[in-house]
Amino acid sequence: MKKKFVISIIITLIALTGCSPDKNTAEPAADQTADSTEAPGSATPAEAPALESTPAPTKAPKPTPAPKKMSGTEAVALEYVHTFVNGTDDEAKTAFITEHVYPDAQMLFQVIQSLEVPDDQKLNHPQVIESAHYSDEGGMQVEAVLIHGEKGADAKSEFIVLLTDQKIIWAAASSDQDTFGEVRNVFKEPLPQL
Numbered sequence: 001m002k003k004k005f006v007i008s009i010i011i012t013l014i015a016l017t018g019c020s021p022d023k024n025t026a027e028p029a030a031d032q033t034a035d036s037t038e039a040p041g042s043a044t045p046a047e048a049p050a051l052e053s054t055p056a057p058t059k060a061p062k063p064t065p066a067p068k069k070m071s072g073t074e075a076v077a078l079e080y081v082h083t084f085v086n087g088t089d090d091e092a093k094t095a096f097i098t099e100h101v102y103p104d105a106q107m108l109f110q111v112i113q114s115l116e117v118p119d120d121q122k123l124n125h126p127q128v129i130e131s132a133h134y135s136d137e138g139g140m141q142v143e144a145v146l147i148h149g150e151k152g153a154d155a156k157s158e159f160i161v162l163l164t165d166q167k168i169i170w171a172a173a174s175s176d177q178d179t180f181g182e183v184r185n186v187f188k189e190p191l192p193q194l
Helices: 002-018 030-035 048-052 072-085 090-100 103-112 177-184
Strands: 124-135 141-151 154-164 167-173
Touching: 072 090, 072 124, 072 141, 072 154, 072 167, 090 103, 103 167, 154 177, 167 177
Parallel strands: none
Antiparallel strands: 124 141, 141 154, 154 167
16 A cells, blocks of 8 residues: 555656656755655645646747758868868868878968968858869869858858869968959859948
8 A cells, every 4th residue: 555655656746747837847846745745636726726737838949941961072171161270279180181181282281280260260150052163274173162151240251162082172262362263253152242
């Protein structure tokens, strides 16, 4: 008989805890454990409305658009911005160069690896916008990836990463008018308004 009584108290506490309107207060309070010696069906009038009330409906969060599925090349370009442009870890940069930079360009990236980009020049919240095929005057075929982000006071700054065989050969910010201006023309995305 005592086992049934103890089990019914435990079930009642579990039910009361599960029905708590605030999920963060799922632990029984000290006064609840003192009241647990009463019969399971006896609730005081002050407790009854709390058990029967339903939580207020909450606003559903705005659905965010599904992120664009990135190709391997686009993922490498975005990782470049996170690790090399915005990052400060030299070991991570060294590993990135070894793994994701074209062998002929690794020496140049190793030279600039130790330069830390000032906070106002970092590309915050980078997003891949588009990728396109590009061929230079020499006929070299590369994939160009256009990335948008926030840089300082500029809410829509652009960055282009050039890759071949999923290895980076060059990257250009919009301040590099020669390379950036020439490659920017291959994208369908309109230029951001100043």
